[in-house]
Amino acid sequence: MITTWPVMTEVCYLLLKRLGIAAQLQFIELYRQGVFTVLDIDSSQAERLEALMQTYADLPMDLADASLVLLSETLGHGRILITDRRDFHIYRWKNTQPFENLSR
Numbered sequence: 001m002i003t004t005w006p007v008m009t010e011v012c013y014l015l016l017k018r019l020g021i022a023a024q025l026q027f028i029e030l031y032r033q034g035v036f037t038v039l040d041i042d043s044s045q046a047e048r049l050e051a052l053m054q055t056y057a058d059l060p061m062d063l064a065d066a067s068l069v070l071l072s073e074t075l076g077h078g079r080i081l082i083t084d085r086r087d088f089h090i091y092r093w094k095n096t097q098p099f100e101n102l103s104r
Helices: 005-019 021-032 043-055 063-075 085-090
Strands: none
Touching: 005 021, 005 063, 043 063, 063 085
């Protein structure tokens, strides 16, 4: 099973770097309270992750980004809150649908 822990790690890194330890700890507290869950990706979805990473190899797409695209496809929408405006302006969920970045 592949987990999206790299996404959690990246969020914590960015919170710490940009907003400090209090923001990082608040994020972990929200996770502990069950405000959000972490998606586990089973091996049947690994082929899609690989295809996404190959499609966007020129950027390149990392596992964290690929897992967010896969999550959007699983949830059926591309509404996403992310600071990576460049790559997510290029990425498409379900190969054709643009993302709606909620951080604007």
